[in-house]
Amino acid sequence: MRSHTATLPYPGEVTTPPFPTPTAAEIDVVSSQLGRAARGVIGIAARCVCGNPTVVATAPRLDDGTPFPTFYYLTHPAATAAMSTLEATQVMPELAGMLEEDADIAAAYRRAHEAYLADRAQYGDVPEIDGISAGGMPTRVKCLHALAGHALAAGPGVNPMGDAALQRSSWSPERCACVDPGAARGDSGE
Numbered sequence: 001m002r003s004h005t006a007t008l009p010y011p012g013e014v015t016t017p018p019f020p021t022p023t024a025a026e027i028d029v030v031s032s033q034l035g036r037a038a039r040g041v042i043g044i045a046a047r048c049v050c051g052n053p054t055v056v057a058t059a060p061r062l063d064d065g066t067p068f069p070t071f072y073y074l075t076h077p078a079a080t081a082a083m084s085t086l087e088a089t090q091v092m093p094e095l096a097g098m099l100e101e102d103a104d105i106a107a108a109y110r111r112a113h114e115a116y117l118a119d120r121a122q123y124g125d126v127p128e129i130d131g132i133s134a135g136g137m138p139t140r141v142k143c144l145h146a147l148a149g150h151a152l153a154a155g156p157g158v159n160p161m162g163d164a165a166l167q168r169s170s171w172s173p174e175r176c177a178c179v180d181p182g183a184a185r186g187d188s189g190e
């Protein structure tokens, strides 16, 4: 059933909760990727081949009280740029059409939504975002960044729209495009 995802260019390693506490070096890399201080990062949910984060897990309520629905947040600049490029093409209506026409994909997408909420719920209930996941799930395709972030974290075969976006992406976690490869390991000494 999942054989069609076997060739996706990212690892099938599942990195859903619980996560090890991020190191200072990892948080530093995320902050430099975002161009601002990382907020509410509770785990590194996916990585580049060099070890740097590509997706962070973010607390559903930030320290200042703000509800934050996007539990799996794509941080890698090359990845976010690739998703923005895709969003500007005909990929959005194409993916929406897949959802409309294929009941199996629609059902898988709903399961992805439920898995997303279940992962996030392990870090507390936030009534303001109850039942709200990200990226347009469970019935729309609105943000490829959020959907690809979930697919990278959960591994192939969980989020069909995120998988489809990554299949079409010029960026891959298997080809390092980091500014400072391996910096998250914090042991380069350079």
Ligand SMILES: [Zn+2]
Binding pocket: 048, 049, 050, 051, 052, 175, 176, 177, 178, 181, 182
């Ligand atoms: Zn890298």
